[in-house]
Amino acid sequence: MARMPFIKNFADEDPLTRAMAPPPDESQEERNTRLRREADAQRISDEIDERIGQDRAAWRRNKSLFKLLLLGQSESGKSTTLKNFQLAFARRAWQAERASWRAVIQLNLIRSVNTVLDVFTDELARADAAARSPSSSPPFRPTSVADRPALFALAQPLVPTDSAGSDHNHSSTLPRPRTQPVRRAHSAHVVPAASQSKQSPPPPLPFASKHSLLKLRLAPLRRVEADLTRRLGAASVDEQFDAPEAATPSEIGSASAGDSDDLMVATPFDVAYARARRAPGEPFVRAHRSWRDSLGEHSRGRLGRRRGESSDREMDTDDATEVIASCAEAIAELWADEVVQEMLRRRKMRLDHGPGFFLNDVGRIATRGYEPSDDDVVRARLRTLGVQEHHLVFETETGSDIAKEWIIYDVGGSRTTRAAWLPYFDDANAILFLAPISCFDELLTEDHRVNRLEDSFVLWKAIVSSKLLANCILILFLNKFDLLERKLQSGVQVRKYLPSFGERENAAPVLAKYLHHKFREQMKELSPKPRQFYGYLTSAINTRATAATLSSVRDGIIRQHLEKADFV
Numbered sequence: 001m002a003r004m005p006f007i008k009n010f011a012d013e014d015p016l017t018r019a020m021a022p023p024p025d026e027s028q029e030e031r032n033t034r035l036r037r038e039a040d041a042q043r044i045s046d047e048i049d050e051r052i053g054q055d056r057a058a059w060r061r062n063k064s065l066f067k068l069l070l071l072g073q074s075e076s077g078k079s080t081t082l083k084n085f086q087l088a089f090a091r092r093a094w095q096a097e098r099a100s101w102r103a104v105i106q107l108n109l110i111r112s113v114n115t116v117l118d119v120f121t122d123e124l125a126r127a128d129a130a131a132r133s134p135s136s137s138p139p140f141r142p143t144s145v146a147d148r149p150a151l152f153a154l155a156q157p158l159v160p161t162d163s164a165g166s167d168h169n170h171s172s173t174l175p176r177p178r179t180q181p182v183r184r185a186h187s188a189h190v191v192p193a194a195s196q197s198k199q200s201p202p203p204p205l206p207f208a209s210k211h212s213l214l215k216l217r218l219a220p221l222r223r224v225e226a227d228l229t230r231r232l233g234a235a236s237v238d239e240q241f242d243a244p245e246a247a248t249p250s251e252i253g254s255a256s257a258g259d260s261d262d263l264m265v266a267t268p269f270d271v272a273y274a275r276a277r278r279a280p281g282e283p284f285v286r287a288h289r290s291w292r293d294s295l296g297e298h299s300r301g302r303l304g305r306r307r308g309e310s311s312d313r314e315m316d317t318d319d320a321t322e323v324i325a326s327c328a329e330a331i332a333e334l335w336a337d338e339v340v341q342e343m344l345r346r347r348k349m350r351l352d353h354g355p356g357f358f359l360n361d362v363g364r365i366a367t368r369g370y371e372p373s374d375d376d377v378v379r380a381r382l383r384t385l386g387v388q389e390h391h392l393v394f395e396t397e398t399g400s401d402i403a404k405e406w407i408i409y410d411v412g413g414s415r416t417t418r419a420a421w422l423p424y425f426d427d428a429n430a431i432l433f434l435a436p437i438s439c440f441d442e443l444l445t446e447d448h449r450v451n452r453l454e455d456s457f458v459l460w461k462a463i464v465s466s467k468l469l470a471n472c473i474l475i476l477f478l479n480k481f482d483l484l485e486r487k488l489q490s491g492v493q494v495r496k497y498l499p500s501f502g503e504r505e506n507a508a509p510v511l512a513k514y515l516h517h518k519f520r521e522q523m524k525e526l527s528p529k530p531r532q533f534y535g536y537l538t539s540a541i542n543t544r545a546t547a548a549t550l551s552s553v554r555d556g557i558i559r560q561h562l563e564k565a566d567f568v
């Protein structure tokens with residue numbers, strides 16, 4: 001092996017050079033290895049530099065991109081509006097994502113089936129007990145039903161006060177002022193049988209053996225529900241009031257876990273509130289893992305497991321589809337059954353008014369080759385955890401630079417996740433606020449003491465009065481107009497829940513106009529600077545109408561943004 005000559009020069013005096021110099025007796029082979037190692041190290045270092053450069057460029061680009069924040073309480077329709085944005089302006093990206101919604105829609109469908117089965121089981125138990133001891137029918141205890149995620153919690157009507165029927169004392173307040181006694185919510189979407197009527201009880205429901213058989217045929221869906229829930233993660237489980245989920249630090253920014261009571265305020269993103277609670281230097285987490293990550297991780301976990309390793313093996317997506325498809329007929333029979341429908345009517349359960357309702361589409365969805373349609377994805381329900389950042393690259397040319405790419409932030413709207421909103425206020429250019437107007441008679445899922453309309457209104461007031469958002473363009477969507485129409489047509493009286501509505505006609509357009517006026521007045525009164533009011537009446541599941549609204553919203557935003565830029 002030839003030895004390289006070792007040449008000593010004055011650089012040998014420098015300790016750094018000495019430390020980095022090759023060994024004096026380095027062989028040719030050792031030299032080659034060293035040079036290869038150094039080249040590898042250089043390549044890695046260059047890659048890191050390039051990545052840092054790209055990150056910096058992305059950060060600079062993001063900083064100059066237009067940022068839209070979707071705000072509003074949980075189930076107000078923020079994610080649905082985001083889907084409408086993607087559907088209207090970024091169809092290719094939308095189509096690429098559509099298939100991943102299949103598991104969510106399947107879970108939504110199965111939840112409805114299992115909810116019906118829970119009520120059914122409860123009814124059978126009651127009928128059994130009544131048959132054994134006809135004189136003392138047991139009190140209604142919908143334990144298993146109450147444990148299920150709520151579709152919506154119903155508020156008790158307000159007891160009319162002296163001012164009921166007159167609007168005079170309620171010019172700026174919407175539902176119940178906070179000082180009024182707390183109204184009890186009924187569990188989930190169920191009205192206790194005992195409270196439904198003071199008249200003689202209706203005849204018992206004529207259940208037959210075919211109903212018990214149906215229950216048996218549908219039993220495998222329990223496991224599918226548990227498995228899909230596990231696979232989709234926390235986003236697929238609604239918060240419960242009775243056992244509020246302790247928010248984790250990654251979900252709610254700086255707030256610590258276990259402080260859920262403290263977080264049960266409408267506006268924990270308030271600057272003063274956040275400052276008081278936030279330890280110096282403690283960072284907010286700016287984004288939460290998406291449910292798609294857990295879906296991917298889960299399948300990786302499954303693939304990593306050895307075949308037959310556990311008898312309690314989790315189902316894969318195809319197993320779940322197979323079970324659902326094999327239950328399709330039984331699901332359709334259950335939903336079409338007259339007795340079951342009467343049972344739901346007696347319990348005042350309006351499953352079809354709740355989110356993620358797919359029982360009318362069983363024939364299409366409970367099949368082996370099911371592919372979600374655009375409408376299915378828009379109607380699917382999965383709650384947002386934390387704050388999700390979405391890049392919307394407009395596929396249609398609009399002629400304006402700011403309308404090429406936007407960042408849209410979709411936030412979790414429940415009270416326990418609102419603390420995470422604040423860091424996004426700094427550089428938001430526009431806020432689209434969603435207020436569902438069909439929910440004047442409902443209570444928050446996460447806090448059954450609070451009327452949903454009241455919560456929306458309190459949130460709106462905090463947003464419009466925020467100094468941090470004083471330069472932000474504000475747009476209001478009075479959403480779920482379709483549900484409002486259906487609700488009022490079914491006979492629900494607005495003034496029972498909203499005395500300030502007075503003797504106005506009990507019609508959806510009248511209530512919409514009334515609320516539009518209230519929201520606008522609050523903005524005029526509370527905005528730190530005068531700003532224009534943009535209020536729209538929307539039904540976000542109507543994609544065609546929403547696309548038209550979003551086009552005009554986008555044009556309005558661009559115009560206002562450019563005007564502001566000119567002004568500055």
Ligand SMILES: Nc1nc2c(ncn2[C@@H]2O[C@H](COP(=O)(O)OP(=O)(O)OP(=O)(O)O)[C@@H](O)[C@H]2O)c(=O)[nH]1
Pocket residue numbers: 072073074075076077078079080081354355356357378379380381382383384385411412413414479480481482483538539540541542
């Ligand atoms: N009928 C009807 N349903 C709607 C409308 N807007 C949204 N929904 C449904 O309501 C459910 C909840 O909507 P989301 O968009 O998930 O609500 P969100 O505001 O993102 O809720 P969080 O993520 O919990 O904050 C979904 O199943 C939607 O399909 C509407 O205008 N009409």
Ligand SMILES: [Mg+2]
Pocket residue numbers: 078079080382383384410411412413
């Ligand atoms: Mg959402």
